[in-house]
Amino acid sequence: MKAFAVDLGGTHITVAVVEDRQIVASQTIGQPPAAGLRPLLPLLAATLRDLSNCSTRGITDVAGIALGFCGIVDSRAGRVQSTNGKYPDAAEIDFHSWSRENFDLPLRLENDARMALMGEHYAGAAEGFQDVAMVTLGTGIGSAVMIEGKLLQGKHGQAGSLGGHVPVVLQGRACTCGGEGCAESEASGWALPRLCQSWANFPQSELAGQEINFANLFRCAASGDPIAKAIQQHCMDVWVATGVALVHAYDPELLVFGGGVMRSAEVILPYLQAHIPGRVWTPWGKVQIRSARPGNESALLGAIPMLSTSPSDVRTNVR
Ligand SMILES: [Zn+2]
CATH class of the missing domain: 3.30.420.40 (ATPase, nucleotide binding domain)
Structure with missing residues:
Protein backbone atom coordinates (compact mmCIF):
# COMPACT_ATOMS: atom_id res chain seq x y z
CA MET A 1 0.00 0.00 0.00
CA LYS A 2 1.14 3.55 -0.72
CA ALA A 3 -0.08 6.54 1.30
CA PHE A 4 0.51 10.21 1.93
CA ALA A 5 1.58 10.89 5.52
CA VAL A 6 1.40 14.30 7.19
CA ASP A 7 2.90 14.93 10.63
CA LEU A 8 1.69 18.24 12.02
CA GLY A 9 4.07 18.75 14.93
CA GLY A 10 4.45 21.64 17.32
CA THR A 11 7.41 23.19 15.49
CA HIS A 12 7.42 21.47 12.10
CA ILE A 13 5.24 19.92 9.43
CA THR A 14 6.59 16.85 7.67
CA VAL A 15 4.89 15.37 4.62
CA ALA A 16 5.87 12.05 3.10
CA VAL A 17 5.01 9.35 0.65
CA VAL A 18 5.18 6.00 2.41
CA GLU A 19 4.91 2.58 0.87
CA ASP A 20 4.44 -0.40 3.14
CA ARG A 21 7.35 -0.26 5.60
CA GLN A 22 9.36 2.41 3.79
CA ILE A 23 9.38 6.19 3.66
CA VAL A 24 9.78 6.74 -0.09
CA ALA A 25 10.15 10.53 0.02
CA SER A 26 9.65 13.21 2.63
CA GLN A 27 9.88 16.95 3.01
CA THR A 28 9.69 19.24 6.01
CA ILE A 29 7.82 22.51 5.75
CA GLY A 30 9.56 24.84 8.24
CA GLN A 31 8.11 26.71 11.13
CA PRO A 32 4.30 26.73 11.26
CA PRO A 33 2.97 30.32 11.35
CA ALA A 34 1.25 31.62 14.44
CA ALA A 35 -1.71 32.62 12.24
CA GLY A 36 -2.86 29.03 12.13
CA LEU A 37 -3.03 26.13 9.77
CA ARG A 38 -5.49 27.31 7.12
CA PRO A 39 -2.99 29.63 5.35
CA LEU A 40 -0.62 26.65 5.06
CA LEU A 41 -3.05 24.25 3.38
CA PRO A 42 -2.24 25.30 -0.23
CA LEU A 43 1.50 24.80 0.46
CA LEU A 44 0.74 21.44 2.07
CA ALA A 45 -1.21 20.31 -1.01
CA ALA A 46 1.53 21.56 -3.37
CA THR A 47 4.23 19.73 -1.39
CA LEU A 48 2.26 16.47 -1.49
CA ARG A 49 1.85 16.86 -5.28
CA ASP A 50 5.59 17.50 -5.66
CA LEU A 51 6.41 14.39 -3.65
CA SER A 52 3.98 12.24 -5.60
CA ASN A 53 5.69 13.34 -8.82
CA CYS A 54 8.73 11.34 -7.63
CA SER A 55 6.76 8.28 -8.68
CA THR A 56 5.89 7.55 -12.29
CA ARG A 57 2.40 6.59 -11.19
CA GLY A 58 1.78 9.93 -9.42
CA ILE A 59 -1.11 9.67 -7.01
CA THR A 60 -2.98 6.98 -8.93
CA ASP A 61 -1.87 4.26 -6.51
CA VAL A 62 -2.04 6.34 -3.30
CA ALA A 63 -4.63 4.88 -0.92
CA GLY A 64 -5.27 8.04 1.07
CA ILE A 65 -3.90 10.73 3.35
CA ALA A 66 -3.09 10.03 7.00
CA LEU A 67 -2.69 13.14 9.10
CA GLY A 68 -1.27 13.20 12.63
CA PHE A 69 -2.07 16.28 14.68
CA CYS A 70 -0.41 17.57 17.86
CA GLY A 71 -3.57 18.03 19.89
CA ILE A 72 -6.67 16.19 21.04
CA VAL A 73 -8.20 14.42 18.07
CA ASP A 74 -11.43 12.46 17.83
CA SER A 75 -10.39 10.05 15.09
CA ARG A 76 -13.83 8.43 14.97
CA ALA A 77 -15.46 11.76 14.21
CA GLY A 78 -12.44 12.75 12.09
CA ARG A 79 -11.93 16.11 13.70
CA VAL A 80 -9.52 18.06 15.88
CA GLN A 81 -11.13 18.69 19.25
CA SER A 82 -8.63 20.95 20.98
CA THR A 83 -5.35 22.49 19.96
CA ASN A 84 -3.85 23.83 23.18
CA GLY A 85 -2.56 26.93 21.41
CA LYS A 86 -0.93 25.21 18.41
CA TYR A 87 -2.74 25.79 15.09
CA PRO A 88 -5.65 27.58 16.78
CA ASP A 89 -7.91 27.23 13.72
CA ALA A 90 -7.50 23.45 13.32
CA ALA A 91 -10.77 22.52 15.00
CA GLU A 92 -12.62 24.57 12.36
CA ILE A 93 -10.93 22.93 9.36
CA ASP A 94 -12.75 20.22 7.41
CA PHE A 95 -9.70 18.12 6.48
CA HIS A 96 -11.81 15.53 4.67
CA SER A 97 -13.22 18.08 2.23
CA TRP A 98 -9.74 19.52 1.71
CA SER A 99 -8.42 16.06 0.82
CA ARG A 100 -11.33 15.31 -1.51
CA GLU A 101 -11.12 18.66 -3.27
CA ASN A 102 -7.35 18.53 -3.79
CA PHE A 103 -6.67 14.85 -4.36
CA ASP A 104 -9.99 12.98 -4.38
CA LEU A 105 -8.54 10.78 -1.65
CA PRO A 106 -9.92 9.58 1.69
CA LEU A 107 -8.27 11.09 4.78
CA ARG A 108 -7.76 9.72 8.27
CA LEU A 109 -6.98 12.03 11.17
CA GLU A 110 -5.32 10.98 14.40
CA ASN A 111 -3.43 12.40 17.36
CA ASP A 112 0.28 12.45 16.41
CA ALA A 113 1.41 10.26 19.33
CA ARG A 114 -1.25 7.67 18.43
CA MET A 115 -0.10 7.76 14.82
CA ALA A 116 3.47 7.19 16.05
CA LEU A 117 2.38 4.23 18.17
CA MET A 118 0.58 2.75 15.15
CA GLY A 119 3.82 3.13 13.18
CA GLU A 120 5.88 1.49 15.94
CA HIS A 121 3.37 -1.36 16.16
CA TYR A 122 3.42 -1.81 12.40
CA ALA A 123 7.16 -1.52 11.74
CA GLY A 124 9.11 -0.55 14.83
CA ALA A 125 9.85 -1.26 18.48
CA ALA A 126 6.30 -2.41 19.27
CA GLU A 127 6.03 -4.92 16.45
CA GLY A 128 4.52 -8.13 17.81
CA ARG A 293 12.48 4.84 15.31
CA PRO A 294 14.45 8.06 14.91
CA GLY A 295 12.74 11.43 14.50
CA ASN A 296 9.18 11.27 13.25
CA GLU A 297 9.64 8.10 11.21
CA SER A 298 7.21 6.21 13.44
CA ALA A 299 4.44 8.76 12.88
CA LEU A 300 4.96 8.73 9.11
CA LEU A 301 4.88 4.92 8.94
CA GLY A 302 1.69 4.99 11.03
CA ALA A 303 -0.03 6.18 7.85
CA ILE A 304 -0.19 2.62 6.50
CA PRO A 305 -2.07 1.03 9.45
CA MET A 306 -4.22 4.16 9.78
CA LEU A 307 -5.46 3.79 6.24
CA SER A 308 -5.70 0.00 6.43
CA THR A 309 -8.03 -0.28 9.38
CA SER A 310 -11.11 1.28 10.82
CA PRO A 311 -10.40 4.17 13.23
CA SER A 312 -9.22 3.03 16.67
CA ASP A 313 -8.59 -0.55 15.57
CA VAL A 314 -5.16 -1.71 14.43
CA ARG A 315 -5.67 -5.43 14.95
CA THR A 316 -6.14 -6.12 11.25
CA ASN A 317 -3.07 -7.64 9.66
CA VAL A 318 -1.86 -5.05 7.16
CA ARG A 319 1.36 -6.72 6.03
ZN1 LIG B 1 -0.56 20.04 31.59
Whole structure:
Protein backbone atom coordinates (compact mmCIF):
# COMPACT_ATOMS: atom_id res chain seq x y z
CA MET A 1 0.00 0.00 0.00
CA LYS A 2 1.14 3.55 -0.72
CA ALA A 3 -0.08 6.54 1.30
CA PHE A 4 0.51 10.21 1.93
CA ALA A 5 1.58 10.89 5.52
CA VAL A 6 1.40 14.30 7.19
CA ASP A 7 2.90 14.93 10.63
CA LEU A 8 1.69 18.24 12.02
CA GLY A 9 4.07 18.75 14.93
CA GLY A 10 4.45 21.64 17.32
CA THR A 11 7.41 23.19 15.49
CA HIS A 12 7.42 21.47 12.10
CA ILE A 13 5.24 19.92 9.43
CA THR A 14 6.59 16.85 7.67
CA VAL A 15 4.89 15.37 4.62
CA ALA A 16 5.87 12.05 3.10
CA VAL A 17 5.01 9.35 0.65
CA VAL A 18 5.18 6.00 2.41
CA GLU A 19 4.91 2.58 0.87
CA ASP A 20 4.44 -0.40 3.14
CA ARG A 21 7.35 -0.26 5.60
CA GLN A 22 9.36 2.41 3.79
CA ILE A 23 9.38 6.19 3.66
CA VAL A 24 9.78 6.74 -0.09
CA ALA A 25 10.15 10.53 0.02
CA SER A 26 9.65 13.21 2.63
CA GLN A 27 9.88 16.95 3.01
CA THR A 28 9.69 19.24 6.01
CA ILE A 29 7.82 22.51 5.75
CA GLY A 30 9.56 24.84 8.24
CA GLN A 31 8.11 26.71 11.13
CA PRO A 32 4.30 26.73 11.26
CA PRO A 33 2.97 30.32 11.35
CA ALA A 34 1.25 31.62 14.44
CA ALA A 35 -1.71 32.62 12.24
CA GLY A 36 -2.86 29.03 12.13
CA LEU A 37 -3.03 26.13 9.77
CA ARG A 38 -5.49 27.31 7.12
CA PRO A 39 -2.99 29.63 5.35
CA LEU A 40 -0.62 26.65 5.06
CA LEU A 41 -3.05 24.25 3.38
CA PRO A 42 -2.24 25.30 -0.23
CA LEU A 43 1.50 24.80 0.46
CA LEU A 44 0.74 21.44 2.07
CA ALA A 45 -1.21 20.31 -1.01
CA ALA A 46 1.53 21.56 -3.37
CA THR A 47 4.23 19.73 -1.39
CA LEU A 48 2.26 16.47 -1.49
CA ARG A 49 1.85 16.86 -5.28
CA ASP A 50 5.59 17.50 -5.66
CA LEU A 51 6.41 14.39 -3.65
CA SER A 52 3.98 12.24 -5.60
CA ASN A 53 5.69 13.34 -8.82
CA CYS A 54 8.73 11.34 -7.63
CA SER A 55 6.76 8.28 -8.68
CA THR A 56 5.89 7.55 -12.29
CA ARG A 57 2.40 6.59 -11.19
CA GLY A 58 1.78 9.93 -9.42
CA ILE A 59 -1.11 9.67 -7.01
CA THR A 60 -2.98 6.98 -8.93
CA ASP A 61 -1.87 4.26 -6.51
CA VAL A 62 -2.04 6.34 -3.30
CA ALA A 63 -4.63 4.88 -0.92
CA GLY A 64 -5.27 8.04 1.07
CA ILE A 65 -3.90 10.73 3.35
CA ALA A 66 -3.09 10.03 7.00
CA LEU A 67 -2.69 13.14 9.10
CA GLY A 68 -1.27 13.20 12.63
CA PHE A 69 -2.07 16.28 14.68
CA CYS A 70 -0.41 17.57 17.86
CA GLY A 71 -3.57 18.03 19.89
CA ILE A 72 -6.67 16.19 21.04
CA VAL A 73 -8.20 14.42 18.07
CA ASP A 74 -11.43 12.46 17.83
CA SER A 75 -10.39 10.05 15.09
CA ARG A 76 -13.83 8.43 14.97
CA ALA A 77 -15.46 11.76 14.21
CA GLY A 78 -12.44 12.75 12.09
CA ARG A 79 -11.93 16.11 13.70
CA VAL A 80 -9.52 18.06 15.88
CA GLN A 81 -11.13 18.69 19.25
CA SER A 82 -8.63 20.95 20.98
CA THR A 83 -5.35 22.49 19.96
CA ASN A 84 -3.85 23.83 23.18
CA GLY A 85 -2.56 26.93 21.41
CA LYS A 86 -0.93 25.21 18.41
CA TYR A 87 -2.74 25.79 15.09
CA PRO A 88 -5.65 27.58 16.78
CA ASP A 89 -7.91 27.23 13.72
CA ALA A 90 -7.50 23.45 13.32
CA ALA A 91 -10.77 22.52 15.00
CA GLU A 92 -12.62 24.57 12.36
CA ILE A 93 -10.93 22.93 9.36
CA ASP A 94 -12.75 20.22 7.41
CA PHE A 95 -9.70 18.12 6.48
CA HIS A 96 -11.81 15.53 4.67
CA SER A 97 -13.22 18.08 2.23
CA TRP A 98 -9.74 19.52 1.71
CA SER A 99 -8.42 16.06 0.82
CA ARG A 100 -11.33 15.31 -1.51
CA GLU A 101 -11.12 18.66 -3.27
CA ASN A 102 -7.35 18.53 -3.79
CA PHE A 103 -6.67 14.85 -4.36
CA ASP A 104 -9.99 12.98 -4.38
CA LEU A 105 -8.54 10.78 -1.65
CA PRO A 106 -9.92 9.58 1.69
CA LEU A 107 -8.27 11.09 4.78
CA ARG A 108 -7.76 9.72 8.27
CA LEU A 109 -6.98 12.03 11.17
CA GLU A 110 -5.32 10.98 14.40
CA ASN A 111 -3.43 12.40 17.36
CA ASP A 112 0.28 12.45 16.41
CA ALA A 113 1.41 10.26 19.33
CA ARG A 114 -1.25 7.67 18.43
CA MET A 115 -0.10 7.76 14.82
CA ALA A 116 3.47 7.19 16.05
CA LEU A 117 2.38 4.23 18.17
CA MET A 118 0.58 2.75 15.15
CA GLY A 119 3.82 3.13 13.18
CA GLU A 120 5.88 1.49 15.94
CA HIS A 121 3.37 -1.36 16.16
CA TYR A 122 3.42 -1.81 12.40
CA ALA A 123 7.16 -1.52 11.74
CA GLY A 124 9.11 -0.55 14.83
CA ALA A 125 9.85 -1.26 18.48
CA ALA A 126 6.30 -2.41 19.27
CA GLU A 127 6.03 -4.92 16.45
CA GLY A 128 4.52 -8.13 17.81
CA PHE A 129 3.31 -6.51 21.05
CA GLN A 130 -0.35 -6.00 21.89
CA ASP A 131 -0.11 -3.99 25.13
CA VAL A 132 2.03 -0.91 24.70
CA ALA A 133 2.28 2.65 26.01
CA MET A 134 4.24 5.21 24.02
CA VAL A 135 5.61 8.57 25.11
CA THR A 136 6.74 11.17 22.57
CA LEU A 137 9.20 13.71 23.92
CA GLY A 138 9.24 16.80 21.72
CA THR A 139 7.89 20.34 21.80
CA GLY A 140 5.25 18.88 24.11
CA ILE A 141 4.95 15.41 25.63
CA GLY A 142 2.48 13.15 23.86
CA SER A 143 1.34 9.68 24.75
CA ALA A 144 -0.71 6.86 23.31
CA VAL A 145 -1.81 3.48 24.59
CA MET A 146 -2.66 0.16 23.00
CA ILE A 147 -4.44 -2.46 25.07
CA GLU A 148 -5.01 -5.98 23.74
CA GLY A 149 -4.03 -4.77 20.28
CA LYS A 150 -6.56 -1.96 20.28
CA LEU A 151 -5.61 1.69 20.29
CA LEU A 152 -7.24 3.32 23.30
CA GLN A 153 -9.68 6.12 22.44
CA GLY A 154 -12.13 6.61 25.33
CA LYS A 155 -15.50 8.34 25.46
CA HIS A 156 -14.18 11.69 24.27
CA GLY A 157 -11.29 10.44 22.13
CA GLN A 158 -8.58 11.43 24.60
CA ALA A 159 -7.87 8.26 26.59
CA GLY A 160 -4.14 7.58 26.81
CA SER A 161 -3.31 10.87 25.03
CA LEU A 162 -2.61 13.00 28.05
CA GLY A 163 0.30 11.22 29.69
CA GLY A 164 2.26 14.44 29.33
CA HIS A 165 -0.26 16.12 31.61
CA VAL A 166 0.03 13.69 34.51
CA PRO A 167 1.15 15.84 37.47
CA VAL A 168 4.65 14.81 38.50
CA VAL A 169 5.60 17.78 40.71
CA LEU A 170 3.28 19.05 43.44
CA GLN A 171 2.91 22.85 43.19
CA GLY A 172 5.08 22.70 40.09
CA ARG A 173 5.26 24.96 37.08
CA ALA A 174 2.06 26.16 35.39
CA CYS A 175 1.02 24.20 32.30
CA THR A 176 -0.89 25.22 29.19
CA CYS A 177 -3.56 22.64 30.04
CA GLY A 178 -4.60 24.52 33.18
CA GLY A 179 -2.75 22.23 35.56
CA GLU A 180 0.58 22.63 37.28
CA GLY A 181 3.58 20.37 37.68
CA CYS A 182 2.61 18.36 34.57
CA ALA A 183 5.36 16.34 32.93
CA GLU A 184 5.02 18.65 29.94
CA SER A 185 5.38 21.85 31.96
CA GLU A 186 8.42 20.39 33.76
CA ALA A 187 10.41 18.75 30.97
CA SER A 188 9.28 19.42 27.39
CA GLY A 189 10.74 21.44 24.53
CA TRP A 190 8.53 24.43 25.15
CA ALA A 191 9.06 24.31 28.92
CA LEU A 192 12.85 23.91 28.85
CA PRO A 193 13.81 27.60 28.41
CA ARG A 194 11.55 28.58 31.31
CA LEU A 195 12.91 25.74 33.43
CA CYS A 196 16.49 26.82 32.75
CA GLN A 197 15.85 30.51 33.36
CA SER A 198 14.39 29.74 36.78
CA TRP A 199 17.18 27.30 37.75
CA ALA A 200 19.53 28.48 40.51
CA ASN A 201 22.79 29.90 39.13
CA PHE A 202 21.75 29.21 35.53
CA PRO A 203 23.71 32.24 34.20
CA GLN A 204 26.87 30.38 35.25
CA SER A 205 25.99 27.46 32.95
CA GLU A 206 27.60 27.07 29.54
CA LEU A 207 24.04 26.68 28.22
CA ALA A 208 23.14 30.24 29.24
CA GLY A 209 25.00 31.64 26.23
CA GLN A 210 23.32 29.31 23.73
CA GLU A 211 19.94 28.55 22.29
CA ILE A 212 18.17 26.57 24.98
CA ASN A 213 17.08 23.23 23.59
CA PHE A 214 17.53 19.60 24.57
CA ALA A 215 20.35 18.99 22.09
CA ASN A 216 22.42 21.78 23.66
CA LEU A 217 21.41 20.78 27.19
CA PHE A 218 22.63 17.21 26.66
CA ARG A 219 25.82 18.43 25.00
CA CYS A 220 26.63 20.79 27.91
CA ALA A 221 25.83 18.04 30.42
CA ALA A 222 28.13 15.62 28.57
CA SER A 223 30.94 18.17 28.75
CA GLY A 224 30.61 18.22 32.54
CA ASP A 225 28.63 21.44 33.12
CA PRO A 226 27.15 20.77 36.62
CA ILE A 227 24.10 22.99 36.11
CA ALA A 228 23.25 21.39 32.76
CA LYS A 229 23.72 17.98 34.38
CA ALA A 230 21.28 18.88 37.17
CA ILE A 231 18.65 20.14 34.70
CA GLN A 232 19.10 17.05 32.54
CA GLN A 233 18.64 14.90 35.66
CA HIS A 234 15.42 16.75 36.53
CA CYS A 235 14.04 16.16 33.04
CA MET A 236 14.93 12.47 32.98
CA ASP A 237 13.34 12.01 36.41
CA VAL A 238 10.16 13.63 35.05
CA TRP A 239 10.16 11.16 32.14
CA VAL A 240 10.70 8.28 34.58
CA ALA A 241 7.65 9.46 36.57
CA THR A 242 5.63 9.65 33.34
CA GLY A 243 6.61 6.09 32.46
CA VAL A 244 5.70 4.87 35.96
CA ALA A 245 2.29 6.58 35.72
CA LEU A 246 1.57 4.96 32.35
CA VAL A 247 2.60 1.50 33.56
CA HIS A 248 0.33 1.76 36.60
CA ALA A 249 -2.57 3.21 34.60
CA TYR A 250 -2.53 0.91 31.58
CA ASP A 251 -0.62 -2.31 32.36
CA PRO A 252 1.57 -2.37 29.23
CA GLU A 253 4.25 -5.01 28.62
CA LEU A 254 6.29 -2.44 26.68
CA LEU A 255 6.99 1.28 27.01
CA VAL A 256 8.27 3.03 23.88
CA PHE A 257 9.87 6.47 24.08
CA GLY A 258 10.09 8.50 20.88
CA GLY A 259 10.10 12.08 19.61
CA GLY A 260 12.91 14.46 18.75
CA VAL A 261 14.35 14.55 22.29
CA MET A 262 15.19 10.86 21.91
CA ARG A 263 18.01 11.88 19.56
CA SER A 264 19.86 11.65 22.89
CA ALA A 265 18.57 8.10 23.40
CA GLU A 266 22.07 6.86 24.25
CA VAL A 267 21.78 8.84 27.51
CA ILE A 268 18.02 8.76 28.10
CA LEU A 269 17.15 5.13 27.37
CA PRO A 270 19.62 3.53 29.83
CA TYR A 271 18.38 5.94 32.51
CA LEU A 272 14.74 5.03 31.91
CA GLN A 273 15.60 1.32 31.83
CA ALA A 274 17.51 1.65 35.11
CA HIS A 275 14.90 3.64 37.00
CA ILE A 276 11.40 2.71 35.79
CA PRO A 277 11.28 -1.06 36.44
CA GLY A 278 12.21 -0.67 40.12
CA ARG A 279 9.45 1.88 40.70
CA VAL A 280 6.51 0.00 39.25
CA TRP A 281 4.43 -2.76 40.77
CA THR A 282 4.49 -5.45 38.10
CA PRO A 283 4.35 -8.85 39.80
CA TRP A 284 4.02 -10.50 36.36
CA GLY A 285 7.58 -9.53 35.37
CA LYS A 286 9.58 -6.62 34.02
CA VAL A 287 8.15 -4.02 31.68
CA GLN A 288 10.33 -3.58 28.58
CA ILE A 289 11.51 -0.09 27.67
CA ARG A 290 12.62 0.69 24.13
CA SER A 291 13.29 3.72 22.00
CA ALA A 292 11.27 4.41 18.86
CA ARG A 293 12.48 4.84 15.31
CA PRO A 294 14.45 8.06 14.91
CA GLY A 295 12.74 11.43 14.50
CA ASN A 296 9.18 11.27 13.25
CA GLU A 297 9.64 8.10 11.21
CA SER A 298 7.21 6.21 13.44
CA ALA A 299 4.44 8.76 12.88
CA LEU A 300 4.96 8.73 9.11
CA LEU A 301 4.88 4.92 8.94
CA GLY A 302 1.69 4.99 11.03
CA ALA A 303 -0.03 6.18 7.85
CA ILE A 304 -0.19 2.62 6.50
CA PRO A 305 -2.07 1.03 9.45
CA MET A 306 -4.22 4.16 9.78
CA LEU A 307 -5.46 3.79 6.24
CA SER A 308 -5.70 0.00 6.43
CA THR A 309 -8.03 -0.28 9.38
CA SER A 310 -11.11 1.28 10.82
CA PRO A 311 -10.40 4.17 13.23
CA SER A 312 -9.22 3.03 16.67
CA ASP A 313 -8.59 -0.55 15.57
CA VAL A 314 -5.16 -1.71 14.43
CA ARG A 315 -5.67 -5.43 14.95
CA THR A 316 -6.14 -6.12 11.25
CA ASN A 317 -3.07 -7.64 9.66
CA VAL A 318 -1.86 -5.05 7.16
CA ARG A 319 1.36 -6.72 6.03
ZN1 LIG B 1 -0.56 20.04 31.59
